[in-house]
Amino acid sequence: MDQNMDIVDLISSLLDAGKYKEALTVPKEEKFFNNFRDNCWDLISIVVSKIQNDTITLKPSLYGTCEQLLSLIIESGHHEEALLEFIEQIEVAKNDAQFSIILNPLQQLLLKLSTKRGRTLECCLNSISTYIEAIPVLDLNLEGKERLLMDSDPNVRRIIHVYSLLPPFYQPFIKELKTNYNENTVQIIASFLISLLGKPFVYIDLDPECNYNGQFRQCCSTIIEDICFLLKNILKLFPYLEDCYKESQKNHQAKTTESINDDFEDPFKHKEKINLTTLSGLYYIIFSEDFAVPDFAVPHIYSNQYITHIILISVVHLLSFVEYSPQTKALSLGTSILKRFPDNASHSLLTVPIHYKLCKILINVSIYSNYDGNRKQAVKLIEMYVNKFNYRGRILVLKYIIDNANHSGMIGYAITLYKNSLDQALKKIDIPECFTGAQLHAMIKKICYLPYGEESDLVELADQIISALNFLRYIVLKDLENKTGIKEFLNFIETDYLHKLRTGLNMSKAHYEAKLKEIDDCKKVQNKNVEVQINIVGTMLENIPTKNKKDIINSALNAFHLIEGLVGRLTECINLIKAQTNTQK
Structure with missing residues (x-):
């Protein structure tokens, strides 16, 4: 030995x-x-x-x-x-x-x-980043006041502890820069600190109401202050965010590399550290209004429109996560950044693709998110977003929602937003052209859509139908001067929509009433096991108690009666308008 x-x-x-x-x-x-x-x-x-x-x-x-x-x-x-x-x-x-x-x-x-020191510092910081990123994070499925329990989770406590070790480690190197400035060292340390704002940072709850003085928030505040000191202008990283976004759209996985013989590789091009997630975490802190950020770090030389379009990339990316905390950060960031977006913005801005990607992901979160609070917040953000545009822009967005939502409740909500915008427009002396004539007719066709005519599933379409009927009744009663030209479309509404809807209602009511009678008849038959099958929104209901089946059927029948009542009131309004028109002739 x-x-x-x-x-x-x-x-x-x-x-x-x-x-x-x-x-x-x-x-x-x-x-x-x-x-x-x-x-x-x-x-x-x-x-x-x-x-x-x-x-x-x-x-x-x-x-x-x-x-x-x-x-x-x-x-x-x-x-x-x-x-x-x-x-x-x-x-x-x-x-x-x-x-x-x-x-x-x-x-x-x-x-x-x-x-x-050279690249040794970078190698060291990369190793630290890799260790931290490997810490597992679980989605704790906590909402509301339950979020206060998150800090007691062992994994969360571990993350908080590890992050608290970092400022005492790296800050002496920042202190050196005050007397011996080196641009390469600045970029190395800054890129390391930004890498800390990806995983696991985005998974930790930073709600200011619940954790304003929390240890992790304070640690993150220190990190962001140091990033701001190093970079001065935080917005100069926008091109890197755009590049990461473009690469993600191409599903391009190749890493950006340079010759190993180069004296210095740009640390901001290392996709392991500087990527959509880490940059989104950074800009969440900068723009969400949940943290204090030095004024010098966000210079006022960029237009709000440009800033909004870039930051929406981060909003879309964080909304793509299924976990609670990334979604919450995205919704907070989206709300804050849209406040910067100009009111009555031109519809021409919608040529920027990020707008429709935002719409698509907000629709998805508002319908499918596992968290009730996030679903509701996504719906509010949709309304805020729609109302930021001029009338033509709003209609373009709402048409996109109606065409792509594939969800009766969301389509019904879009119809309501359209009705609200029309209500605003009708108060003006000259109603915008996008609410009149052929454009109104095209919108009514989308709103009054029964995919299978009389045989459409009215239970599945109930929310959309109720919103459509409320809209039609509103416009018929409100636009007495026929500014929109709605009177020219009354025959279409009656023949292509209401007639089919009445027929569908009669068929659906008869079907569900028959099922209800079938259940009651089965209960009367002694010692006879008869299974009554019910199809609701394309799903066959089996192996559920009889009482529950009856409740489901009665709920559907109640919806049909509501729709029937709205159809009746709309028909009365249309007949009244027609009678007045004939009298005037």
């Missing part, structure tokens, strides 16, 4: 035996001094491996001894070899206690190498 293995085994066995003082004296003994100096970096992995998460609590003397041994190692003089070993230990760290104990000696070594 060579001398190198002797000293490694000796110190390891002393630590295992609890002989901590003896372990600390070995490096100072004359017979081991040269051996320790020449090979001490081989001890790093042995010392670090002795540390477990509970060591500092159960064996504080062991933890303190390991800290001192690591300090002796960095004083040995072989800084480059030890530094590489410490970086490797971060990459293979098995727990947060090992990660934590490595940070201080690693920092000291980097500070000693100030004149020839």
Whole structure:
């Protein structure tokens, strides 16, 4: 066994035996001094491996001894070899206690190498980023006041602890820049800090109402202040966000690389660190109004329109997550950024593709999100978004929703928003052309749409039909002067919509009443097991209690009666308008 293995085994066995003082004296003994100096970096992995998460609590003397041994190692003089070993230990760290104990000696070594630090700092920070990103995050499925329980989750507590270790580690390097500015170092540290705002950051609840003084919020505030100090103008990273977005649209997975012989690679082009998620986390903090941001970091040289279009990329990306916290961040960011968007914005802006991507993802969240609060907030954001445009722009967005929502409730909501906009327009002296003539007719065709005519599933379409009937009754009663030209479309409404709807109602009511009677008849038959099958919105209801089946049928019949009443009132209005028109002739 060579001398190198002797000293490694000796110190390891002393630590295992609890002989901590003896372990600390070995490096100072004359017979081991040269051996320790020449090979001490081989001890790093042995010392670090002795540390477990509970060591500092159960064996504080062991933890303190390991800290001192690591300090002796960095004083040995072989800084480059030890530094590489410490970086490797971060990459293979098995727990947060090992990660934590490595940070201080690693920092000291980097500070000693100030004149020839080069890419070593970047390599070190990359290893830290990789370790943090690997921390698992679970979707806790908490809403409302339950979110206060999130900080008690072990994984969340772990993330908060690890993040709290970071500012004391990296801030000395920022302090150096104040007296010895280096652009490459600025970019390396800034890109590292931005990488911290991806995973797991986006999964942690940062709601200002619940966690305003929380440890994680305070840590994130420190990180964003340091990013702002380093970059000054945070918006100069917009091109990187655009590039990441374009790559994602092409499903292009290749990494951006440069020649390894280059003196310096742009850290902001490393997609592992600077990507849609990390940049979205950054701009959530900057623009969500949930954090205080230095004024100098957001210069007023960019138009609000440009800023909005870029930040909507982040909103769309965060909304694509199914977890609660990313969605919440997206909705908060979307609400804040749309406040910057000009009111009565031109419909021509909708040529920018991000608008329809935003519509599509908001529709998806408002219908399918697992969280009631996020669904409701997405609906509010849709209304806010629609009302930001001029009338022509609103109609374009609402047509898109009606054509793509494939959900009766969302289509019904779009019809209501259209009715509200028309109500505003009718108060003007000159009604906008987009609410008149052929354009109104085209919209009515979309609103009064029964995909299978009389045989359409009226239960599935109930919300859309009720909104459509309310809209039609509104416009017939409101537009007495026929500014929109609605009178010219009354025959179409009656023959192509109301007639088919009445027929469909009669068929549907007869079908459901028959099913109800079938259930009642089955109950009267003694010792006869008869299964009544009911098809609701394309789904066959089986193996459910009879009472529940009756409730479902009665609910459908109630919807039919409501629709029937609205059809009757609309028909009365149309007949009245026709009678008045004939009288005037």
